[in-house]
Amino acid sequence: MEAPLQLLVVDDEPAIRQVLTGTLRKAGYVVEQAEHGEDALEIIIKGYVDVVICDIRMPGMDGIELVKRVRARGMDTLFLIMTAFASVNTAIEAMRAGAYDYMIKPLRKEDVLHRLVQMGNVIRLQDENRTLRQIIRGHGVFPLVSPAMQRLDRQIQKVARTDHTVLITGESGTGKSVHAKAIHEASPRSAALFIPVNCGSIPDHLLESEFFGHVKGAFTGADRNKKGLFMEADQGTLFLDEIGELPLHLQVKLLHVLEQNQVRAVGSEQFRQVNVRIVAATNKNLKAMVSEGTFREDLFFRLNVFSIHIPPLRDRTQDLEVLIDHFLQKNAAKLGAGVVLNLLPEAREALLSYHWPGNTRELENALERAAILTEDGCIALEDLPDTVAACAVPFRGGGGNEPVPVEDGKSLRDRLRDLEIQLILETIDECNGDRKQAARELGIGLSSLYRKLEQAQVSRM
Ligand SMILES: Nc1ncnc2c1ncn2[C@@H]1O[C@H](COP(=O)(O)OP(=O)(O)OP(=O)(O)O)[C@@H](O)[C@H]1O
């Protein structure tokens, strides 16, 4: 299900605000209110608002000025202007400033709702375009289907429009780096640079100069001025990967830059203004590091303004399935035009049952390796890494099953378990080895069927 549009109603007249808000909430929208332009701007730049419904004449910043200020920040938030002054001129001026549409007061409920439906379609198209552009440019992440990742994608699209610092957490290989890049690509900064830096890979004594630059002669070996990553990423995005590896002395300096938007090169007296958006990532538990005293609490709060957690692949089987197909196609294309790669059922089920400690990266590597090993384009169990293949559940195609011997002296529970496993194996056989169908016929889930087989330690055939 799609998330409802988030609206902001801006009007200095409390009665109009209340009535409109009430109507829109009843229609299923999420609505915030602001009574003047300044307040509205503050809410809009947080980036959660999809549509602003805004009066033109207001004390202080008027509606047209508000549209201009939002556009000046490169945000494409849609504006629906309301005006009591049926003068074509003000409406035209609002549209020129970048408003999407206007309505003349008094408003008619059906009219407002109708326009919001249209604007919802426009927003969907904008999102789709952005995603397609990213895929075409080759920077984008492959769109995933699990509810968790779809929600995350929507969060990313929204926060990308803002300048907020984003902290991405998640296990290794879940896609933190590719999503950091996706934030930049979807942001108004996409024309400027995205500079990734791995905080764990730069020697301690060089970190400060790498980050902030140095002037000639600042230390032995500094034979020319160096710009530093912050200045290089000016107007763009700096991606601080493995932020948990940053030593404490540099954490202090980083915090200072984030608060002041100023950097000072090593050996220089001068602070210089920078305009950089920070995205940070870590697979560490920063909160725990704060308690241990290895990560500064103030920096943690500063980074954690907007946090995104990418769940491990094993918790989103739907994504696992689409990623398998995605990587199969990708590897087939690498092998040449017209090449098709197939997965034999047993290999697919092994891939689906494995717990993927290395997440998407491990899956990608496993399929790349399998694509090289397979002889005939059909990926079999033996083409997968041993750890993955070991997850295969016995495939009992063809011949009859030996009945599981029921030994005397066993407890009732053990004998029932033996009978159960015998019944499961017989059913699998009747279904010609199709375990999904067998599970259905037995009225149990596929995963419990696997578990029971595993517990019974039925050897692989
Ligand atoms: N949605 C996705 N679509 C396609 N590929 C993906 C997706 N998510 C992750 N990957 C791939 O998985 C691999 C790991 O992703 P990435 O390097 O972003 O993970 P990470 O969380 O940054 O890992 P680490 O913690 O080791 O830095 C990459 O090769 C990336 O292309």
Ligand SMILES: [Mg+2]
């Ligand atoms: Mg990474």
